[in-house]
Every structure is written in C-alpha cells, then in structure tokens.
Amino acid sequence: MTKLFSLCSPNDNEMLSYDGFRSGLEAIGIACDSDEQFQAFVDVVDDNKSGTISYDEFLGAIQEIKLAQLFNDAVHPINHVKSFVYSTTPKWATVRWINVEGLNTLLIRRLSVRYRLHPLAVEDTLRLEAKRPKYVKYDEHSSLVLQTLHPRSLDMVTAYQNMYRASLLVLPEDDSPFDLMDKGELESRLRELEVGHVMTLPKQLSLFVMKGVLISALKQRLSVSYSKVRQHSTAFLVYTIMDVCVNELSPISQTFGAKLVMLERLMLLEPRHFDLGRIANCSKQVKALQMHCKPLFEIISKLVASDDYKGEKLQYFTDAQDQLTTIEEECEQHLDRYRSLVEDFNNARASQQNDASYILALIAAIFLPAQFLTGVYGMNFPYIPETTYHYGYFIWWAVMLLVAALIVLFFKVKMGQ
CATH class of the missing domain: 1.20.58 (Methane Monooxygenase Hydroxylase; Chain G, domain 1)
Structure with missing residues (x-):
C-alpha cells in the first residue's frame, strides 16, 4: 500500500490530490462510473474536508472497498461476521482475540483485509501442506504457524503416563504395573497403542499477533476469568498457546515409554515367537514425535531471541523451551532403549542358534x-x-x-x- 500511495504522486506533505487519488483507485482496478459517484465517495473518505487525501485516509478507503467486495451477498453473505468486522474494539479490552476454527478461506481473507495482514502470512495460513513451523515478523504484525499434535484419547495416554512413571519409581523387591500383566493383557494393550491410535495427525495452528488482534485455535485458558491470559498482553497469550502445545506432547512421549516396557515384558514371556516388527513400529512413532519437537524448539528459540518478548515473558518461553528439551531427551532415551531391545532380541536369537x-x-x-x-x-x-x-x-x-x-x-x- 505504501508503494501504491507513492505511485499516486503525493505532494511534499505526503498528501494526495483528488485526481491522484482517483488515478490510484483506477490503478488497482477500481473505477468510478461518474464524477458524481467519485465526489460522493471522496466526501466520505476526506473526513476533515481538507481537499486532499492523507495516507491513512487512502489506506482506510482501500480497506473499505475491499471489505465491501468480500461482503457482497453474491460472494457469501455472513451478516454477523460483517457486523463484527465493522465494529470497534471496546475501551475495556486490551486484546482482541479472534478464533477461526477450520479452514474458511473467504473469512480469513476478509480478516486479512480488516487487520492488514501480510499476503505471505495469509498464504502460509491457507497452505495446509506446510510441514515445519514458521515465525515471521512483518512491519505491522507477526505471523506464527505451528504443527500441533494431540492425544487421540487424553484419558488413555494419562493412564499409561501414570503407569510408566510408577514403573520408574518401583523398588527392586516390588512389582511394577507391567510385571503383573500376563501375555493376553499385554497383547491387548499393545494393540491399543498401535500406530495411529495414540496421537492425531499434525494439525496446523496459525497465529497473527499485532497490537490489537490475535487469530488462533485455542480457548481453554481464556475461559477462566481470573487467569493470567485474560489479564496480560498478546505476548502472554502466545506463550499460553505454545505451552499448551508442548504440554500435550509429554503424556504422548511417556505413553510410548509404557509401550516400550510392555514390549520388553512380552519379549521375556515369549522370546521364540516375538515379532520384531512391533519394535520397529514403536520406534517410528517415537521418531515422528521427535521430528515434531525439533522445529517447535527452533520456533521457541526465535521467539526468545525476538525483541517482542522480554522480562517476565522471556522466562515463560524459556520454561516451555526446557520442557520441550525434556521431551526430546525422553524420546532419545526411548530410541536408545529400543536399540538395546533389538540388540537383546538378536542376542537371544543368536544364543538359540548357538x-x-x-x-x-x-x-x-x-x-x-x-x-x-x-x-x-x-x-x-x-x-x-x-x-x-x-x-x-x-x-x-x-x-x-x-x-x-x-x-x-x-x-x-x-x-x-
């Protein structure tokens, strides 16, 4: 818009004449059929009746025209969205939080015009095939695109998480929860934890952060009236979203640890007929989680290095970073244990052959x-x-x-x- 405004030949005071404003509109494909229509439009745009158009008035006019086109009934009539877009932010609100669920291309384009989102940021949001998180700071806002993982059943992964933690703290003379399982129960539980049953496919989460707006897919912590999210700025809201994304990975990681212990137990009960492919499938699950953690860690590092997050906010992001490091270390420990399990299996087979x-x-x-x-x-x-x-x-x-x-x-x- 700045480049387009400069092409309209503003004067030394960065003001456009009416003729320059009209030529600028025609340059982007907006033409007035008659002088009377143009004059009526200019009277609305030129608030102070100065006879010239400032940059802010020019930007507001282009914005209104684009919104009018996007809210044309022939395009897609959504009256409540239209009334929201044209409304003003309440005086008591420090942050306007807009939640868009699903991929509504037209709605996202309407919001991009209303809040002047960068076209590349909008393109990243609409392109679902992106595999890596991305953080870009533009002139008027920041864009953050995440790939999030969620447990398919939170109750199930929480139960296995507790069992895994209990097995790590059991005394030598006591039995862990997995030691009490027979072959049938182990087989049943391992089928429950096969590929695709523990975590969902990655889902894209896009955020636009500016002085007064945030688009995301998170509502949980905002529902509490006394929560810090409602009292702090957009920076704390971004941290909250990152924190929730990281917190959902921990029970998934420890569920894979529980699956590993059950595979080890099953191999001891049935060494001759144990299927080594189960270990390979479980290793793929852990590697997929690890591949998800590494780019997420890089994004948090970029946020920590950014000038927008300092002081107390930086400590919160560092905490999320430490938690993500712990999850990555757990994944690496699982992979080491898988390799050890494969080695034990091969040694057992070699011993049988000997x-x-x-x-x-x-x-x-x-x-x-x-x-x-x-x-x-x-x-x-x-x-x-x-x-x-x-x-x-x-x-x-x-x-x-x-x-x-x-x-x-x-x-x-x-x-x-």
Missing part, C-alpha cells in the same frame, strides 16, 4: 566314532579277528557308549571354560 549348533555338533561328534567302527568291521575281509568273538557285538556297544560319554564330558568341560 544352542542348536551345539546340540548338532554333539550328535555328530557322538556318531562319528560309530560310523568309523561300523565302517571298519563292516569290511568284507575274511580275517578280522574281532568279528569272530562270541561277545563282539556287546563289546562294540560298550566301546561306543564309553566314547560317547567321553565326548559329552569333553563338550561340557569346554562349555564351562
């Missing part, structure tokens, strides 16, 4: 002398003295049993070393 190889080697070692003796005394030479003994058959078995006993004793001695 046991099988040991048994096969023992059997082969026992029957090798038998094959040798059978081959010797099975030859067709007529003069083999031992073949003429009356008890030769029993002697052969006695020798074989003695050799087998010596071989087994040898293997046991070697295995014990």
Whole structure:
C-alpha cells in the first residue's frame, strides 16, 4: 500500500490530490462510473474536508472497498461476521482475540483485509501442506504457524503416563504395573497403542499477533476469568498457546515409554515367537514425535531471541523451551532403549542358534566314532579277528557308549571354560 500511495504522486506533505487519488483507485482496478459517484465517495473518505487525501485516509478507503467486495451477498453473505468486522474494539479490552476454527478461506481473507495482514502470512495460513513451523515478523504484525499434535484419547495416554512413571519409581523387591500383566493383557494393550491410535495427525495452528488482534485455535485458558491470559498482553497469550502445545506432547512421549516396557515384558514371556516388527513400529512413532519437537524448539528459540518478548515473558518461553528439551531427551532415551531391545532380541536369537549348533555338533561328534567302527568291521575281509568273538557285538556297544560319554564330558568341560 505504501508503494501504491507513492505511485499516486503525493505532494511534499505526503498528501494526495483528488485526481491522484482517483488515478490510484483506477490503478488497482477500481473505477468510478461518474464524477458524481467519485465526489460522493471522496466526501466520505476526506473526513476533515481538507481537499486532499492523507495516507491513512487512502489506506482506510482501500480497506473499505475491499471489505465491501468480500461482503457482497453474491460472494457469501455472513451478516454477523460483517457486523463484527465493522465494529470497534471496546475501551475495556486490551486484546482482541479472534478464533477461526477450520479452514474458511473467504473469512480469513476478509480478516486479512480488516487487520492488514501480510499476503505471505495469509498464504502460509491457507497452505495446509506446510510441514515445519514458521515465525515471521512483518512491519505491522507477526505471523506464527505451528504443527500441533494431540492425544487421540487424553484419558488413555494419562493412564499409561501414570503407569510408566510408577514403573520408574518401583523398588527392586516390588512389582511394577507391567510385571503383573500376563501375555493376553499385554497383547491387548499393545494393540491399543498401535500406530495411529495414540496421537492425531499434525494439525496446523496459525497465529497473527499485532497490537490489537490475535487469530488462533485455542480457548481453554481464556475461559477462566481470573487467569493470567485474560489479564496480560498478546505476548502472554502466545506463550499460553505454545505451552499448551508442548504440554500435550509429554503424556504422548511417556505413553510410548509404557509401550516400550510392555514390549520388553512380552519379549521375556515369549522370546521364540516375538515379532520384531512391533519394535520397529514403536520406534517410528517415537521418531515422528521427535521430528515434531525439533522445529517447535527452533520456533521457541526465535521467539526468545525476538525483541517482542522480554522480562517476565522471556522466562515463560524459556520454561516451555526446557520442557520441550525434556521431551526430546525422553524420546532419545526411548530410541536408545529400543536399540538395546533389538540388540537383546538378536542376542537371544543368536544364543538359540548357538544352542542348536551345539546340540548338532554333539550328535555328530557322538556318531562319528560309530560310523568309523561300523565302517571298519563292516569290511568284507575274511580275517578280522574281532568279528569272530562270541561277545563282539556287546563289546562294540560298550566301546561306543564309553566314547560317547567321553565326548559329552569333553563338550561340557569346554562349555564351562
């Protein structure tokens, strides 16, 4: 708008003549059919009847024209939104908070005109395929786009969170909640925590912060009349939104920890038929949560470095940052434990294979002398003295049993070393 105003040839006092104002309107595709219509419009725009148009009057006129176009009944009639947009902020209100649920393109464009939101910020809001959070500070406002995760069932993840915390604090002589579960209960609970059952897909949350407006998707803490959110500025409201987004990640992380403990318990109960793919699926869930935390941490770091958040507000953002760091560390601990669990599984399988190889080697070692003796005394030479003994058959078995006993004793001695 500043560039468009400068193209309309303002005078030295940064004021537009009526002709310059009319040419500026025509430059953006707004033409008056007659001089009478233009004069009537100018009389409304020029409040002080100075014969010139200031920048604020020019901006207000363009804003009113765009709003009139967007609220045209042929576009989409929404009367209560129209009355709200044209209303003034109450004197007692320090922050105007506007909540838009869902993606209403027309409504967002109407609000963008009313509150002079930057086109790039509006584009980021309407582009749902964005994967990373984004924070941009423009001349008249700041834009914050977040990807939020939520538990599908808060009661379920809270229950698993409590069980996981209890398992971390249990004494060695006591049983944790997971130690009391049998195979059937473990299978049932693990099916309950499969991919897609714990947390939702990321949802986009867009905020525009300026002197008098905030668009977001959060209402919970505003409902309490004595809460700090209602008493402080938009900076504290932004922190509250970030804090809620971070708080919802903690029970999800610890639910994955509970799932890990149950997988470990199931592997101990059923080592031969344990499905290693379950560990891989659980690892994917943790990595998805970790990938969500890292860009969110970067956004909070940008907010901390911003000039808009200082003093007490900075301490609140630092607290959210510390909590997010704790969640990331929990995710890393889960991944380390998953890798350890895979290693234990592979070691158990290798031990089983070694046991099988040991048994096969023992059997082969026992029957090798038998094959040798059978081959010797099975030859067709007529003069083999031992073949003429009356008890030769029993002697052969006695020798074989003695050799087998010596071989087994040898293997046991070697295995014990």
